[in-house]
Amino acid sequence: MSRPFLTLAFESSCDDTSVALLQDQRKIVATALAGQTELHAAWGGVVPEVASREHQRVLIPLLREVLSRGGIDNPARQLSLLAVTAGPGLMGSLLVTVMAAKALSQAWELPLIGVNHLEGHLFANVVAHDDLVPPFLCLIVSGGHTEIVHVRAFGDYRLLGMTRDDAVGEAYDKVAKLLGLPYPGGPAVDDLARRGNPGAFSLPVPLRDSNAVEFSFSGLKTAVLHLLRRFEGETLPLEDICASFQEAALSALMTKVRLAVMATGVRSVALSGGVAANSALRESMESAKEWKSFIPPKSLCTDNAVMIAAAGYSNWKRGIRSDLFLSPDPSWSLASR
Numbered sequence: 001m002s003r004p005f006l007t008l009a010f011e012s013s014c015d016d017t018s019v020a021l022l023q024d025q026r027k028i029v030a031t032a033l034a035g036q037t038e039l040h041a042a043w044g045g046v047v048p049e050v051a052s053r054e055h056q057r058v059l060i061p062l063l064r065e066v067l068s069r070g071g072i073d074n075p076a077r078q079l080s081l082l083a084v085t086a087g088p089g090l091m092g093s094l095l096v097t098v099m100a101a102k103a104l105s106q107a108w109e110l111p112l113i114g115v116n117h118l119e120g121h122l123f124a125n126v127v128a129h130d131d132l133v134p135p136f137l138c139l140i141v142s143g144g145h146t147e148i149v150h151v152r153a154f155g156d157y158r159l160l161g162m163t164r165d166d167a168v169g170e171a172y173d174k175v176a177k178l179l180g181l182p183y184p185g186g187p188a189v190d191d192l193a194r195r196g197n198p199g200a201f202s203l204p205v206p207l208r209d210s211n212a213v214e215f216s217f218s219g220l221k222t223a224v225l226h227l228l229r230r231f232e233g234e235t236l237p238l239e240d241i242c243a244s245f246q247e248a249a250l251s252a253l254m255t256k257v258r259l260a261v262m263a264t265g266v267r268s269v270a271l272s273g274g275v276a277a278n279s280a281l282r283e284s285m286e287s288a289k290e291w292k293s294f295i296p297p298k299s300l301c302t303d304n305a306v307m308i309a310a311a312g313y314s315n316w317k318r319g320i321r322s323d324l325f326l327s328p329d330p331s332w333s334l335a336s337r
Contacts, residue, residue, distance in 0.1 A: 001280065002082075003026050003048050003078070004023045004030065004079075005023065005080045005081070005313070006021060006022070006023055006070075006078060006079050006080050006081075007018075007021070007022045007079075007080060007081045007082070007083055007309040007310075007313050007316075008021055008066070008067075008072075008075070008079050008081070008082050008083070008104075009021075009022065009082070009083040009084065009305040009306070009308040010059075010082075010083070010084040010097035010100065010308070011084075011085045011095040011097070011117075011120070011262075011303055011304060011305040011307075011308045011310055012055045012059070012085065012089075012093045012094065012096050012306055013030070013033070013085045013087070013088070013089025013090065013094055013117045013303060014046060014051065014089055014090055014093060014095060014303060015032065015035070015036040015037075015039075015040060015046045015051045015064060015093070016033055016035050016036065016058055016146070016302060016304070017034045017036075017054070017055045017058050017062060017096075017097075017292075018031070018032070018033040018034075018062070018064045018303065018304045018305035018306075018307040018308075019031070019032050019033075019059070019063050019065075019305050020032075020066065020304065020305035020308070020309050021064045021066050021067075021069075021072070021309070022127075022310060022313065024313065025126065025127070025310055025314070026126070026127050026310070027315055028127070028167075028306055029065045029067050029069075029070045030067075030069035030070040031304065031305060031306055032062045032065045032066050032069075033062075033304060033305075034058040034062060034281055035152060036050075036051060036054050037183070037184060039054060039057045039177065040183070041182065041183045042175055043332060044173075044183045045173070045183065046090070046196060048090045048091075048092050048093065049092065051092065051093050052090070052092030052093050052095070052096055053091060053095065055093055055096040056096050059097065059100060059172035063100075064198060070129065071171050075104075075108050075110075076107075076108040076109060076110070078171060079108065079110055079221075079320075080110070080111075080330060081109070081110065081111055081112075081113065081114050081146055081313065082100075082101050082104060082105050082108075082110050082113070082138050083112075083113045083114075083308050083310075083311070083312025083313070083315075084097050084098055084100075084101035084112070084113075084114060084115075084312075084326075085097065085098075085115055085116075085117045085120065085333065086098055086114030086115060086116070086310065086322075086326060086327075086328050086332065087114075087116065087117060087328050087329035087330055087332030088116075088118070088144075088330055088331055088332045088333075089117055089233050089328070089330060090118055090330065091328060091330045094130070094328035095328055096112070096332065098326060098327070098328050101325050102326060105324070107146040107281075108235040111116065111316070111321060112321075112322045112323070112324075112326065113312045113315050113316060113321065114322045114326045114337055115245050115308045115311045115312050115315065115321060116150070116311070116332055116334050117303075117308075117332075118140055118145060118147075118334040119157070119311045119334055120307040120308045120311045121138075121140050121142075121272040121273050121307060122138050122140075122149070122151060122157075122159035122270070122272060122307075122311070122330075123307045123310035123311040123314065124269075124272050124296040124297075124300040124301070124304070124306070124307040124310075125138070125270040125272055125296050125300075125306075126295045126310055126314075127296070127300060127306060127307065127310045128294070128295075128296040128297060128300060129138065129270075129294045129296075132268065132270060132294045133155045133264050134151045134152060134156075135150065135151060135152050135153075135156060135262055135268070135270045136151050136266060136268035136269065136270055136271055137149070137150055137151070137160070137257070137261065137264065137266050137268070137270070137291075138151055138269070138270040138271070139253065139257055139269065139270070139271050139272070139285075140154075140228045140272050140273045141167070141168050141169060141253065141271070141272075141273040141274070141275035141276060141281070142167060142169045142273035142274040142275055143169035143170050143173060143184075143186075143274060143275075144166060144167050144169070144170070145162075145163075145167050146162060146163040146167040146168045146169075146215045146217070146253075147159060147160075147161065147162035147163070147215075148160045148161050148257065148260045149335070150214055150260075150264055150266065151270075154160040154314050154318065155314070155315070155318050156230075156332070157322075157334050157335050158335060159333070159334065159335040160213045160217070160264070161170070161213030161256065161260070162214065163214070163215040163216060163217065164215065164218075165212060165216055165217065165218040166216075166217040166221065167217070168215070168217055168249055168252075168253065168275055169186055169273070169275045170217070170247070171217035171218075171220060171221050171249060172185050172186040172189050173185040173186065174221050175189060175221055175224050175242075175245055176188055176189050176306065177334045178224060178225060179222075179228075179236065179238060179241065179242070181198065186275060186277075186278065187272070188276050189245065189246060190242075190246065190280065191245075192238050192239050192241040192242040192243070192319045193239070193242040193245075193246040193280065194243075194279065194280075195201075195239045195240075195243075196237075196238075196239030196240040196242055196243030196244070197240050197243055197244075198243040198244055198247035199244070199247070200237065200240035200241075200243065201227055201240065201241065201244040201323060202228070202244075203220060203223050203244050203245060203247075203248040204219060204220060204223055204248060205248050205251045205252050205255070206219055206220050206248070206249075206252045207221075207255075208250065208251070208252065208255060209255075211259065212250070212259075213256050213259050213260050213263065213311055214256070215252060215253070215256060217249065218268055220245070220249060220252075223248075224241065224245055227241065228241075232315075239247075240242075241309070244268060246278075246280055249332065250278075250280055250281055250284055253281065253284075254284055254285075254288070257269060257285075257288075257291075261290055261291050265294050267284070267290070267291045267292060268291065268292050268294065269288075269291045269292070269293055269294070270293075270294040270295075270310060271285050271293065271294070271295045271296075272301065273301065274294060274301055274302050274303070276295065276296065276298075276301040277301040277302070277303075281282065281293055314316070
């Protein structure tokens, strides 16, 4: 009887440290994650140097926890593959787990694969949905990325369009800061928006009249700033402002997804990234009649090592290998391979 194929994966592209053990493509054996939200809240955003030092502090305890929960007492004999996020992301953060994975690969004599972080987000849906197969479109939305990718085959990715400026998650955080809401701003805005009137204020839907599959959120953020000036010295109607902002932001996303579906003829659309946890976006995707939606559980929306393990396993099956010369690439494009 052959032993199970077990992938040990690491993710530390920004401020979450995650380790996971995955059997084959979808069976999650063990996972552990340490976030840094409270650590960075005082600055209202991620401080790269602080993030990388925290990754160093928590990585080994997380690794020990995952190996223990997975029943791994002899990694060199029980594990099959090591996978690690190699980009895009913060250079200092990426270095921590890339160097750790390379050291363990050498010590345990295990093969190593560097994974693109955005490819990992694609595979969050593969883990969650056994009926998701190419071709499909994926809307990747997070604090650093807003783009639509055409997955023609695993490993064959075509970037259909991306943001010209701010990512949608970044826009959420900046608007939240303008409103005096806590960091990270996305969940706070989403929560307030549920209690507000999305038609209370007329905010521009970015690039609504453009036929290009691309995004822009800096103008919407500026429109919110101008709206707030109308309430100087008054109590802000936070719920209505959040609802109106969210209505415009999500309308922009949905408009471009429809354009991508029309342009490609592909009727399967996946959603991934941290903003995929947004309740209104999930509802909009699920209610769309033009395509079948694939949405991961919220636990797989944020940065996590499960998705990196799944992507690493797929790379392995396609014959892709890394070596000890693997180096992080903070600007690694998903479509560059």
